[in-house]
Amino acid sequence: MTYLAKPKLFRPDTPKNALGYTRRDYEGAISTLCAGCGHDSISAAIVQASFDLDIEPHRVAKLSGIGCSSKTTDYFLGNSHGFNSVHGRMPSVLTGAALANRDLIYMGVSGDGDSASIGIGQFAHAMRRGVNMTYIVENNGVYGLTKGQFSATADKGSKSKRGVINNDTPIDLVALALQLGATYVARSFSGDKEQLVPLIKGALRHHGAAFIDVLSPCVTFNNHAGSTKSYDYVREHNEAVNRIDVILPHDPISASYPPGSLRRVVQHDGSILLLRKLGADYDPSDRIEAMNHLHERHALGEIVTGLLYVDESAEDLHRHLNTVEKPLNQLRDAYLCPGSKALDALNASLR
Amino acid sequence: MSAMSNVTAIQRCNDFVVKFANVNGSGSASANELFARAIIRMGVTVTPRNIFPSNIQGLPTWYEMRISDAGWRGSRGSCDLMVAMNPQTWDRDIAEIEPGGYLFYDSTKPLPRSKFRDDITVLGVPLTEICNREYSDLRQRQLFKNVMYVGALTALLDMEMAAVEKLISDQYRGKDKLISANFNALKLGYEYAKANLPCPIGLRIEHADSVGDNIFVNGNDACGLGAVYGGATVAAWYPITPSTSVIEAFTSYCRKYRTDPDNGAARYAIVQAEDELASIGMVIGASWNGARAFTATSGPGISLMQEFFGLAYFAEIPAVIFDVQRGGPSTGIPTRTQQSDLLSCAYASHGDTKHVLLFPEDPYECFSLGAQAFDLAERLQTPVFVMLDLDIGMNERLCKPFDWDDQRRYDRGKVMSYEELEAGKDFGRYLDVDGDGIPYRTIPGTHPTRGAFFTRGTSRNAYAKYSEMGEDYVYNMERLRRKFDTAKTLVPTAILREASGPSRFGVIYYGSTSPAMDEAFADLEGRGIHVNTLRVRSFPFGEDVLDFIAGHEYVFVVEQNESAQMRTLLINEGEIDPKRLVRVLHYDGTPITARFIANKIADALDERKVSPIRKQVAS
Ligand SMILES: Cc1ncc(C[n+]2csc(CCOP(=O)(O)OP(=O)(O)O)c2C)c(N)n1
Ligand code: SF4
Ligand SMILES: [Mg+2]
Numbered sequence: 020m021t022y023l024a025k026p027k028l029f030r031p032d033t034p035k036n037a038l039g040y041t042r043r044d045y046e047g048a049i050s051t052l053c054a055g056c057g058h059d060s061i062s063a064a065i066v067q068a069s070f071d072l073d074i075e076p077h078r079v080a081k082l083s084g085i086g087c088s089s090k091t092t093d094y095f096l097g098n099s100h101g102f103n104s105v106h107g108r109m110p111s112v113l114t115g116a117a118l119a120n121r122d123l124i125y126m127g128v129s130g131d132g133d134s135a136s137i138g139i140g141q142f143a144h145a146m147r148r149g150v151n152m153t154y155i156v157e158n159n160g161v162y163g164l165t166k167g168q169f170s171a172t173a174d175k176g177s178k179s180k181r182g183v184i185n186n187d188t189p190i191d192l193v194a195l196a197l198q199l200g201a202t203y204v205a206r207s208f209s210g211d212k213e214q215l216v217p218l219i220k221g222a223l224r225h226h227g228a229a230f231i232d233v234l235s236p237c238v239t240f241n242n243h244a245g246s247t248k249s250y251d252y253v254r255e256h257n258e259a260v261n262r263i264d265v266i267l268p269h270d271p272i273s274a275s276y277p278p279g280s281l282r283r284v285v286q287h288d289g290s291i292l293l294l295r296k297l298g299a300d301y302d303p304s305d306r307i308e309a310m311n312h313l314h315e316r317h318a319l320g321e322i323v324t325g326l327l328y329v330d331e332s333a334e335d336l337h338r339h340l341n342t343v344e345k346p347l348n349q350l351r352d353a354y355l356c357p358g359s360k361a362l363d364a365l366n367a368s369l370r
Numbered sequence: 371m372s373a374m375s376n377v378t379a380i381q382r383c384n385d386f387v388v389k390f391a392n393v394n395g396s397g398s399a400s401a402n403e404l405f406a407r408a409i410i411r412m413g414v415t416v417t418p419r420n421i422f423p424s425n426i427q428g429l430p431t432w433y434e435m436r437i438s439d440a441g442w443r444g445s446r447g448s449c450d451l452m453v454a455m456n457p458q459t460w461d462r463d464i465a466e467i468e469p470g471g472y473l474f475y476d477s478t479k480p481l482p483r484s485k486f487r488d489d490i491t492v493l494g495v496p497l498t499e500i501c502n503r504e505y506s507d508l509r510q511r512q513l514f515k516n517v518m519y520v521g522a523l524t525a526l527l528d529m530e531m532a533a534v535e536k537l538i539s540d541q542y543r544g545k546d547k548l549i550s551a552n553f554n555a556l557k558l559g560y561e562y563a564k565a566n567l568p569c570p571i572g573l574r575i576e577h578a579d580s581v582g583d584n585i586f587v588n589g590n591d592a593c594g595l596g597a598v599y600g601g602a603t604v605a606a607w608y609p610i611t612p613s614t615s616v617i618e619a620f621t622s623y624c625r626k627y628r629t630d631p632d633n634g635a636a637r638y639a640i641v642q643a644e645d646e647l648a649s650i651g652m653v654i655g656a657s658w659n660g661a662r663a664f665t666a667t668s669g670p671g672i673s674l675m676q677e678f679f680g681l682a683y684f685a686e687i688p689a690v691i692f693d694v695q696r697g698g699p700s701t702g703i704p705t706r707t708q709q710s711d712l713l714s715c716a717y718a719s720h721g722d723t724k725h726v727l728l729f730p731e732d733p734y735e736c737f738s739l740g741a742q743a744f745d746l747a748e749r750l751q752t753p754v755f756v757m758l759d760l761d762i763g764m765n766e767r768l769c770k771p772f773d774w775d776d777q778r779r780y781d782r783g784k785v786m787s788y789e790e791l792e793a794g795k796d797f798g799r800y801l802d803v804d805g806d807g808i809p810y811r812t813i814p815g816t817h818p819t820r821g822a823f824f825t826r827g828t829s830r831n832a833y834a835k836y837s838e839m840g841e842d843y844v845y846n847m848e849r850l851r852r853k854f855d856t857a858k859t860l861v862p863t864a865i866l867r868e869a870s871g872p873s874r875f876g877v878i879y880y881g882s883t884s885p886a887m888d889e890a891f892a893d894l895e896g897r898g899i900h901v902n903t904l905r906v907r908s909f910p911f912g913e914d915v916l917d918f919i920a921g922h923e924y925v926f927v928v929e930q931n932e933s934a935q936m937r938t939l940l941i942n943e944g945e946i947d948p949k950r951l952v953r954v955l956h957y958d959g960t961p962i963t964a965r966f967i968a969n970k971i972a973d974a975l976d977e978r979k980v981s982p983i984r985k986q987v988a989s
Contacts, residue, residue, distance in 0.1 A: 048824075048835075048836070075818060076818070076822075077814075077815055077816070077817060077818045077819070077822060078815055080659065080814045080815075082655070092824070093824050093836065097822070098818070098819055098822050099814070099822055100812070100814035100815075100822050100823065100824075100825070101822075101823075101824040101825060102655075102658060102685075102824075102825040102826075103824065103825065103826040103827075104651070104654075104655075104681060104825075105651075105677050105678060105681050105827075108647060108648070108651045108677075108678070110648075110651075111606075111643065111647065111648040111649075111650075111651025111652045111655065112651045112652070112654055112655035112658070113655060114606075114641070114648075114651075114652050114655060115604060115606065115651060115652035115653060115654060115655025115656035115657070115658075115659070115663060116655040116656060116658060116659040116814070117655075118604045118639040118641065118652065118655075118656050118661065118663075119603070119604060119655070119656040119657075119658075119659035119660055119661030119663070120659050120660065120661070120814070120815060122815070123659075123814060123815050140644055140645065140648075141644070141647070141648055141651070143644075144643070144644040144648065148641070336641075337639075340636060340639050340640075340641075341634070341635055341636050342635060342636050342637075342638075342639050343630055343635040343636065343637050344635070347603040347604060347637070347638070347639060347656075347661045348603070348656075348659055348660035348661040348813065349660075350603060350637055352601065352779055352780050354637055355598075355601040355603065355628070355637065355780075356598075356599055356601060356774075356780075357598065357599065357627040358774065358776050359773070359774045359775070359776050361627060362599075362772050362773065362774050363771075365595070365772070366583075366585050366771040366772055369585035369586055369587045369771075370583070370584075370585055370586065
């Protein structure tokens, strides 16, 4: 267990956000994952991001599939409704939930087995549809919960704990998400909170399909030499294209940056993403360039991280369906039922 | 017309069967339907049935019209008049005509005598020749050929031309050119028949009043409408015959009734999913989040949805599934009717699951039970299956007009409100507060600090906290069992019909078997065989069903499947001695007929040597 049971003590110096909540108010049940599991760091990053964004916990719905990663939805945002659904099918459940109430924030948490193996189809179609969500894959290259079998993101040539070499070509969910039309695509590392927290924040404020692939080592089954998803391997091969800061509409822009190295992206809801370029000139508004960059670097054995693509004019599924502003689950009988008069007229037309 | 040798020609008014043999994609469907509607307009009950292949063009299709003044709507079997428009199926079509019956065909190309039977009346109209003479456009030649045979039949059956013309005018209102072109084709056929054939033949249509205020509609359309009236806002689906038109109907009724008058926005969301797993997943997600949601599918889709049904059962999430049943895997027979998904729905999924099923008998009940399914699903917080089949789903049927009580409010079930949570009411998601096994739920987003819970399949206690304790699991299973008992008191009750004399024998039937059973009942009564019948409308079975079985020595269970699935359910759930439930099974893909049922029952009673019950012997 990573966390010890924490007594709910009130300490006057505990920082509060604009809603008066402390970080503790965004935590969930105590994690039952292995100590050091990357997934716990991602949960902590979600807590931090939600706290920073002054999100009302009950306005979030957390959905997941099955796996160690999918269990984590119980370990953050304890005041949010959560749904641990079936293996590989979280995207459809989330899509349905999003259809029912367009006003909530939808967070989908999944694993590489859950999304790239059994659930590749649903992953792909949720991206295509532009469901308004933050979809996080906690990617460790193995099935943690069933004890270490390779998943579909395991790199070719990587070695399992038992010494078996993976010969299958890996699926890169980031490349897929880009191709399938996701409008916010990022990759990060559970061991790099500085990078991860803002990426989650940007995604939560994105109005459309946001996808983050987070490399998240499985300390129990895939953290050995020969694994390409171990802490050491990811640290050594991590090539970030940028760092981002998320500025809410009412926040002052305080940090100072060297001129010319900044790029501003204004999202649908007025939030601003400030992107600091690192190294080569990288343009995250160009989907094709993002794909090229990803493939080039992958060929060199690098793991590209950062905000790889964002579409400022993103649209979502509700926009495509032209649904009413009011959430469908709040429409009352009178708005739904045409009544007996309409039925009489219809009967008449069927004679 | 060729004369008959040895049999007298059938003479019947308002009581016969016409069958059209066509080629799929030739535009015959709308002409055939026009003909059926014209007869209905004359006040005569017509029940048409499409028998179609699973492709779009080229293969044979049949359209069978049961015309019955007495109001019988079941398939009768064989036909009195065959309209043979498909050379491919000629031989079997000719063979199907009753002795003394009639054959209508396109006589453009002369056929050898051996191609006909000498105990039928042959009526030839050179349709192709007339069309080729009148029309230059190929498509027109094809389409108007169909209208032309309708014209000829109008003359042959002594129908009123005005009724058909009125129908055409109604159908193409505002499109004058189309109307006059159709009139013209109709007249060509009519006049040719009048001049060259012995009009009227022995089969005639006369004005009658067996239609009343009935409406003419198909079950899938009614399901789509029922979903609108039932308050569904989310539909997710994957195309599959014969269920696709449920969603098509829902879509068009939503456009009509659920479009915001101010801004044209939709008060509904319909998503064509990538497969049935995703469609049921979306339905479950939407229902979990407080919207009324449904899907429509058929057997193969039901198979794919199994895992999710189990999740919805244990996580206690409402869902409505319209299952328009058809035959087994792949294509072909699957586009024929069957009632063969009962077991795969009743016990769908893994880990001790049981589900609520409803069995509508006709489009009227597709609408009413379809709408009610949403109340039941939310009241019981569980999936509800509306089990119709191809026969009622995809065929137009005369039925009672739809009705709706404007005082009726949706039963949203036990949902805790913001106010209740705010007032500090105890909330345990899986707690049996009222003793009926149904717990309270909350909808995401209701209250900032209270009522949130974590949904998972099992492994939780009454407060939805993670638990692998045996006691917690058992508490939950026992509560679910209580909930299922509660369901028995909420689902639609069975409908009893008593024989005119005392009887030790019962018949149980359900769904689309109704019209055939109605007629079989009358037939048996006519033969002096008394049986009481019970139409089961839902699963789980209420006391009424078990009492009925208990009250009879033997009960015939009439079904349209091979493995006697209803009988299995009765034996299993009612702990009934299998010997007392006698199978009457029809499963060749065609709709069950009254003849089949009546003969099976009569024969079985004969075999059981229960002759005292039979006052006279059947002919
Ligand atoms: C239909 C089905 N098949 C198999 C399983 C068993 N199973 C549970 S979790 C899992 C793999 C999870 O892998 P991943 O999504 O990568 O999560 P991780 O545990 O690595 O975080 C499997 C195969 C299941 N729950 N359901
Ligand atoms: S098995 Fe691996 S993925 Fe699962 S909790 Fe342990 S470290 Fe994490
Ligand atoms: Mg994994």
